[in-house]
Amino acid sequence: MTVIGAAGRLYIDGAWRGGQGAMRDVVNPATGKVVTTVPDATPAEVDAAVDAARRAFDSGAWSGLSGRERSRVLYRAAALIQEHAEELAQLETTDTGKPIQFSRMVDVGNTVTHFEYYAGLAYSIDGATRQTGMPALAYTVREPIGVVAAVTPFNFPMILSTSKIAPALAAGNTVVHKPAEDTPLTALRIAELLTEAGLPPGVLNVVTGGGPVGESLVRHPGVDKVAFTGSTAVGRRIASAAAETLKPVTVELGGKSAQIVFADADLDAAGQAAVSGFVFNTGQFCMGGTRLLVQRPVYDEMVTRVVGGAVHVPVGDPLSPETVVGPMAGQRHLDKVRGYVELAASEGATIAAGGGRVDTLDGYYFAPTVITDVDQGSRLVQEEIFGPVVTVQPFDTEQEAIAMANGTSFGLAAGLHTRDVARAHRVAGKLKAGMVWVNTWGMLDVTVPFGGYKQSGYGREYGPEGLHEYTQTKSVLLPLT
Missing domain, CATH: 3.40.309.10 (Aldehyde Dehydrogenase; Chain A, domain 2)
Incomplete structure (x- = not known):
């Protein structure tokens, strides 16, 4: 099994970058033994990841592509993930301790499905014409929001990251992903595979580390949208921090079902x-x-x-x-x-x-x-x-x-x-x-949306609703006289 070919490094702007922060052990919970180490990203490295995502978005290297062109890349990503299914399942089980049968069938299987489903929906991001009382043509379009910060937990690293990354990319956004500090390995490998699939540099970046890394990412003025899954207590702090710059937030939080x-x-x-x-x-x-x-x-x-x-x-x-x-x-x-x-x-x-x-x-x-x-x-x-x-x-x-x-x-x-x-x-x-x-x-x-009521959060993942969370609506009016 390949643990990770870039131990101690971050994935920024389409390449491995040496981590300058303190190193953190990644422990196999089944044995208590250290598997590898990853860095706590420094504020400068978070800046570099956000800057790379911003350049990639503003250049149109991804956001400027047609839905069909983005779809092709995402389908290739799904195929590559399927090709490396056993490697990813072994990584997920080593990282989280979850049974290998679940990693294979549930985690890898759903990860592939996320990219396939949103690759298909990338074709269908459209708006509508509206009848008005004015002598004008009025229509709406859905546009990508910009740079998305995806902050994800330890329990389903692949599923809960790609349930954000796949629709965000399908809509034309760029992403900086901060996986849980305990379980970062599949996030790093998937970023590498997506670059191999044809994702331009800077479109998907991964910074590892603990809570301060996530907080600096959420507060970053270069981030336009935050998507978070985790505890209700942390979700409140993230929503509060994002509110300082009026970032839209999707939070899928705790449950007691x-x-x-x-x-x-x-x-x-x-x-x-x-x-x-x-x-x-x-x-x-x-x-x-x-x-x-x-x-x-x-x-x-x-x-x-x-x-x-x-x-x-x-x-x-x-x-x-x-x-x-x-x-x-x-x-x-x-x-x-x-x-x-x-x-x-x-x-x-x-x-x-x-x-x-x-x-x-x-x-x-x-x-x-x-x-x-x-x-x-x-x-x-x-x-x-x-x-x-x-x-x-x-x-x-x-x-x-x-x-x-x-x-x-x-x-x-x-x-x-x-x-x-x-x-x-x-x-x-x-x-x-x-x-x-x-x-x-x-x-x-993946076709059926889910999300919380009350203290379990707001926003929806999966389905077309999950894609719409990563778009914003623009209205255009054109006088006809």
Whole structure:
């Protein structure tokens, strides 16, 4: 496996550039061993990346191309990523600890799809003619915004970066990408592959490092738009910083999603969805179903099913194709999850399954954990844990279930299980979430937009809506007399 051919360097203006800042270890969370090092970009290097993106945009080397010409490059990028699929999957698993089967099928697969889908949409960026009361021809056009700062988290490095980069490039923008400090390797490799596909120098730049690097990028006067995925706390700071220069912002933030099981549900399917909903990606999934709400007549049976499923989830070496749950992304993430479970015990909740570190394995492993007898006001219910932990609560009526599901500050996703089609539509309409699943969990497709309500953010990714986030509308009026 190629780790990265440019350890200790940044990708700026189409080439590797030696990092002048302090070096940061990239650690394999499955072993705790250092894989390579990357630099914390200095303010001068952030300036250089933004300047390169600005020159590339203003020159028209990319923004001046037709949608068809941009599309061809993005299709080539998709083909190159597919050609290097195994290399990228190995990098992603080494960097994040996620199971290799997920890296191959979910992460690389979706990355290829992002570029293919937005390559197709690059053809269809258009405006409209408008009827007016004036003797004039009036029409609108959609134009690229300019230099986009994409700041992305550690849990899905490829997916959450290319869900921004692909539509931004399709619309004609240039990009400076700041990946998570812990998981930068695929971002650097993909930037190299996009240059090979024909992306002009400066159109995509990658600067690595911690929070100060991202903040300097967000505040930079040369950046025209910010796209961020991460925690709600950091999202607030980014939105505030971007407001200083009135930059438009897309923020996809935290979640605390409820999965409701009604008594008439298919309990086999609901049980499978409940387990997969909280262990997927080792629970490091902002749309994870981490709150299970079960109607009282089937509550005990569902708890038994979920506990039985959780204890049999394969936990282990992420390079093994049998593994479903790998290690947490790092020590601080492991400590955070362990702290919440200790809180549950102190509050009198029941740890029905799991509840601790997997000591038989090296690395940052935490056992899939099921917690019952927890109050709605508990921090375990109200705060994002971001690990393989689910709380289970009973309810009696449909109205109570809706109130409990909506009873947090988040609104990223929600779901319900029922055989009653009328109830499915009725409840889905009352759930305050940007994505609602019925009789399933976690289905996502690049054609279907997602994003948050409430403290889960604003703006949308995926679909044509995701492309429109990277354009601005201009109106043109031409007198006809």
